[in-house]
Amino acid sequence: MLSPPEANVWRSGGRAGGPDAGSGVVGPLAARLFRCYPVSLVVLAPYVLFVLPVAVVYENPDLGFLVRLVGMALAGSMLVETAALLLRRSAHGWDRGVRAANDHPRIYAVARGVTTVSIVGDLIGAVVGRGTIFTQVSGNLPNSPLASFSALVSGWSALAVALLIASSLGGRASRRRVGGWLLALALTQVLLVVMTARSAPLLGFISFLAAATAISGVVRARYVAVVAVVLALAWPALFELRNDIRRGGGVSVSEQVTADDRLRLDLQMSAAAHHRVPVDLPLPGPVDYLRYGLVPRMLDADRPTISTGVEINQYLGSTATSAYSFLALGNVYFLGGPSAVFIFYGLWSAIVVVLLRTGGAPGPVRIATLCFTLAGPLLWSSTYPDSMIAFIQHSVSAVPVFMLLRLTGRGGRSGREQHAGRRRQRGTAEAGHALPARVAGTAQV
Structure with missing residues (x-):
């Protein structure tokens, strides 16, 4: 009987143990294209x-x-990605050995655990007021133990996506199972829209999920x-x-802004064109990156919040109870x-080129770092630049999971190798007994 990793069908249709095993299989054309120019396409697609199109x-x-x-933006990304292709002479570093790099004996179990913790943490955070529009308006951050727990695992939704992708790439979980868990994460974000009265996180998560699965070719x-x-x-509804929900919570809502108006992202971004850049605003410095990125808030409860969106909103003449952004690209320009x-x-x-193509095929840790980047x-x-601090925070919060994978990988791989060795020995013995006595005797000489 085949073991689970050997029984799984690889992404292109080949089976483990066949000619495609070990070296990896070239994924769909779209995934290969995304891995040639991952940042350029991630930047360009939205x-x-x-x-x-809306602007036109x-x-x-x-x-x-x-x-x-x-x-x-494309000039910067394509210059680096094209140079990497020319130097490496290959765009398919991901495909070579990607199965072996992610063939961790406990990867799928850990992925399910992280997904569950992420969902529970997000829901608990919404219940205690973390990340809601009402907290944003009041300016008061919840400081209960449950809120601290939710903050610690706030980046685990991206970590869960990464580990689920690694489970599929390593042959430890089928696409259907991985898709079911990814759907659970997405539905949680839909529920959070109702609980927090904020829709931006849902759109952001779906965009991230599309980018991560497109690059990996898993979905x-x-x-x-x-x-x-x-x-x-479903957007108008x-x-x-x-x-x-906002009206019910006492938050004023403009009646002039419709669902279609809210999708005029071209106006939101092009507003940066009417300012002399760079604009001098108080921004986090190196010390702030270390303080906010490495130290959990529960250990530094008195530190003020960092919100560049609020700073921009005040610069534009509005209040500190709301935030404004020109989208990521517009903010960098502004x-x-x-x-x-x-x-x-x-x-x-x-950074993405290093994660995808340096040192062999990426394993769970590098895939997780890629997902934190996306x-x-x-x-x-x-x-x-708030997202830069969040990147550090999420990377630090994932360290215990990385350590767990390392610890379980050692013992698990050793045990599996021993089991495989015993299975080969039994197969050899059975083959010897099945041979005629004369042939078996000859084979033993």
């Missing part, structure tokens, strides 16, 4: 799908600015497209539900100028 339809006068801004593109269509159809856009996306492209600094709807 603007091609959500921003530029509504004849946004700042369309040229939007195109130039996206072009600056087919058509399934991601179906989810996108469902969200688009979600928008009205969100507004009703706070750092055109050169910062080129440098920012060039540097993160270099869910943080490279997420088109994130707030720069």
